[in-house]
Amino acid sequence: MDWYKMSFYDATSPIMEQLILFHDYSMLIISSILSMVFFIMIKLMKNNFFSNMILENQKIEMIWTILPTLILTFIAIPSLHLLYTMDELMNPMVTIKIIAHQWFWTYEYNDFNQVEFESYMNPSSIIRFLEVDNSTPIPINCQIRFIITSTDVIHSWTIPSLGIKMDATPGRLNQISIISNKSGSFFGQCSEICGMNHSFMPIMIDSIPIKYFISWIKSFN
Structure with a gap:
């Protein structure tokens, strides 16, 4: 677009x-x-x-x-x-826990050991305010479950091209699932006014073939 x-x-x-x-x-x-x-x-x-x-x-x-x-x-x-x-949530292949902070995201792959990282905005990116230092890989054509929460204030984890918008609320676990049928990088931003750096916590999802996703998971071990 x-x-x-x-x-x-x-x-x-x-x-x-x-x-x-x-x-x-x-x-x-x-x-x-x-x-x-x-x-x-x-x-x-x-x-x-x-x-x-x-x-x-x-x-x-x-x-x-x-x-x-x-x-x-x-x-x-x-x-x-x-x-x-x-x-509807049938049988998700991967579960990712997303924790919102002021002003960055933490991702935990609960199905695998020691797969956890933080995601900050990359200020020197080509796509202004949308690229991050650590993107979030997901396997293509697989149902992915996201469990979303926050540690401080209400945030909103949003990817427009995937049709996802879910609030990250302190003390509450919200759940949403997706199936990405196209490979590529998809971008989003926090859609809840969460403070002075609200516009500086972007989201970047990489939808990749499952064999590359498995290789990425193995790189943490």
Whole structure:
């Protein structure tokens, strides 16, 4: 995605693909409603006929009661389906614990021994305010579980292209899962105002083939 684009990031996970489709579906419904309302308003302004004797019209009242209910149903059903899909956790292959600090992140791979590191912003990076000194590798096409918490104030761990946004709350463990279906580096930032250096705690995920992920894990031993 280029800097001048106003649309979403390119989806790099199935959940984000569904979020973009749901957004486009909802905007189509909203645009249709707005177009119809503006059309009726213009027709009423140009209409020269009027009547002071119309007191009720049961047919119109039924339409403007039933039609919004149907529209909300068409929006609510895919919305709830997507919401429950995002919370579904089948059998994660890797669990990563993310601990937020002012103002950096700590990552712990709980399935492996002694795999833990801190991630700070790299001030000399090419991509300003987004690159870090230690990125977070994950295997591609595998379900990854993130357990997120904080040691001080509320932070928010966010990767837009993966469709992830989860608060890091002190004294609480929040859980979210992803499946990355594209390889590459994906960037995000803390999305909760957590202090004066809030904009200096970026997130960088490297989605790599599983054989390279295993080699990276073995390098800690």
